[in-house]
Amino acid sequence: MLNIQKALKSPLEEFTFKSSVSVDFEPETFSNNFVDSIATVNMNYYVDYDNVIHIKGFVDVPCKFVCDRCAGIFQKNLYFDFEEEICKKSETDEDDDGFAYDENGNVDIQEIVKNLIITNFPTKILCKPDCKGLCQVCGVNLNDQECEHQNKKIGKNNPFADLLNKLGGKNNGSSKK
Ligand SMILES: [Zn+2]
């Protein structure tokens, strides 16, 4: 929890907030990927003359990812910058859009960080940018070993097979789009 009473009394003055935040997600939230329960948030904020908090910072949280291509498991930190504007919670307005601080100046940092992790979670997960994936025929991990099927990758039924073979066949770069 962050309390912004001091910032409210001192508009435009910049404050720093750094904390470890507990972010417990349900096990299936990120399908097979796992987000550690402790995230680090590091940010600066100030309050403007309309009592809106302006936050700028970053979140860093260790994760265990499953590669979309080779299904390999690897550890990496999810790291992203963010900016948020937070208004005072209105007593009449019931809609839950966005974040708000309460009448005591408390900001629910945990809720904000959890939401930021969800919106910033990668949609495409690769163990490395050029992950070769698995052979679709025998299932070997092509990052670790080659298999006999890779030379025949350009199937005979592919209408461009002849052309592709003329351009140099396998992986020498000349046939890449
Ligand atoms: Zn991979």
Ligand SMILES: [Zn+2]
């Ligand atoms: Zn194979």
